[in-house]
Amino acid sequence: MASSTKRPRPRAAEASAQDRSRTAPGAVEPGAVESEAADSGAVESEAVVAEAEAVEPEAVPHVRVAVIGSGFGGLGAGVRLRRAGITDFVVLERADSVGGTWRDNSYPGCACDVPSHLYSFSFAPNPDWPRSFSGQPDIRAYLEKVADVFGLRPHLRFNTEVTEARWDVERTRWQITTTAGRWTADAVVAAAGPLADPQIPELPGLDSFPGKVFHSSRWDHDFPLAGKRVAMVGTGASAAQIVPAIQPQVGKLTVFQRTPAWVLPRRDRAITELEKRLHGRFPITAKARRGTLFALRELQVDAFVRRPGLLKLVQRLAERHLADGVADPALRAKLTPDYRIGCKRILLSNTYYPALAAANTEVVPAGLREVRGSTLVAADGSEHEVDAIVFGTGFHVTDMPMGSRVFGADGTSFAEKWKEGMEALRGSTVHGFPNFFFVIGPNTGLGNSSMILMIESQLNYLIDALTKLDEIGATAMQPTARAQRRWNLELQHRMDRTVWSTGGCRSWYLDKSGKNTVLWPGSTTSFRRATRKVDLTEYELILRSDDRAAPPALSASSARAASSAAATGTEEVMA
């Protein structure tokens, strides 16, 4: 049974009602027709701004929902909010366009490791994917189109970085500070990305390196690589795409490899015109294709999470792939991992090994330790002269930057709260942070399938939560500490058997203490089940005003209504 937390709100009810009736710039009134929203939004927002300025020049705009980020997570949230009839929301984005990961990672060779018919929204199939594994430009274009087709443009606020979000206990709302002004919101959806903030190791001497330095996700396209001596630091998923793309152009490529990765063949091919026409005319065929891709990946989950021994067979395939790609036994030895396949992300490439074996490539089997002028010193003591350094060293994942910017009901930030490791209830909500919903929160990552499946599951949960709040007449909800603890105890118990814990590697899935707070130890189907509906017994509710009785339990019929509202939506074909 849900308990209620009543809070005194002196003069808040009046002020709150007044504020709530004011629509924030860019927020679209409920009922606006999706296709019209894009046209009318700008006009409407200008009118609303003018009105707000005339009445109260310093008023802080209020929205029902503030979404942070406009990648797959933020755009997906926008679509689902609109479909649930919630149009009073803004999407706050620090960059100047949508796309998230697929805007920021424009490095040579950048492409998806999951087939595009699965790495796309279920509600926005694209019959025109050009390849089975699409490249970054195509995925970015797809997201731009999603923003257009689903009428999200009026909600988008670019060049608006959220620098702080603080829960206001008195007024039961979020106070949000951005680089483009302040906002208040009933609820915040954090879709700021699990891999959005690049990590460059602190290396002695790096500041005085005379050449060019950049991270794989902030590629400098103005820097000519031709003939240059380039260092690639790191051998993860981005590096495996960058190395074969730049090796033919550069004079010399020096790859600093702390740990080799297991690599499997990439079954990529162009999608034929016939297939595209078929998928366009008979959407059921695209659905069947997506279903098959989904099922094949779900079948692999058991090996990753319960029976890592089954991965031996896959490891043999990877060994053969290495033998086929690298003739030199000394180089093969350097490139052979000493941990079980799957423990770190498995890379897919047909061109990585040949590029590493090329005459102008040197693999240094050690990390980069120090920079002395233009000389790079590896952990094994070897020295290498270079003109440019490309860091493929990953992202701030277990120390997400958003963590030190968000402060909950008792003034504590996520960063402080998560000193012992990130945790949430069902990857979505955190005790002490009312109405704060993560998209790709703690333990929602995947080792083998499409993150879009996880994002859509979390959006089901979000919409169900907002719908239930409305039905009950409550202002906010937060998980009970007990429910959150129980969820994480069970999750970590399951984690113990996975290949990520037993495979003998140290991956970016683990935090400083060695705890895996990144991956979901189960199938995407089980996560979908776990997030289909909000279980109110796991939550404390905060009521709109003092004089309201304790919230009623949801009746069976209202619960049904809530779930059907969350599941609404026809399919938009992105042709």
Ligand SMILES: Cc1cc2nc3c(=O)[nH]c(=O)nc-3n(C[C@H](O)[C@H](O)[C@H](O)COP(=O)(O)OP(=O)(O)OC[C@H]3O[C@@H](n4cnc5c(N)ncnc54)[C@H](O)[C@@H]3O)c2cc1C
């Ligand atoms: C190179 C690369 C390849 C990948 N390949 C795959 C793959 O093959 N399969 C797969 O499933 N996943 C892959 N991923 C993971 C990918 O990140 C997710 O699949 C998905 O794109 C995440 O979407 P998102 O919206 O949650 O985050 P993002 O796409 O990262 O979007 C987050 C957005 O939030 C914005 N933002 C961040 N902080 C703030 C702030 N404070 N204020 C305002 N805005 C902010 C960012 O600018 C960004 O636009 C890959 C990731 C990378 C980096």
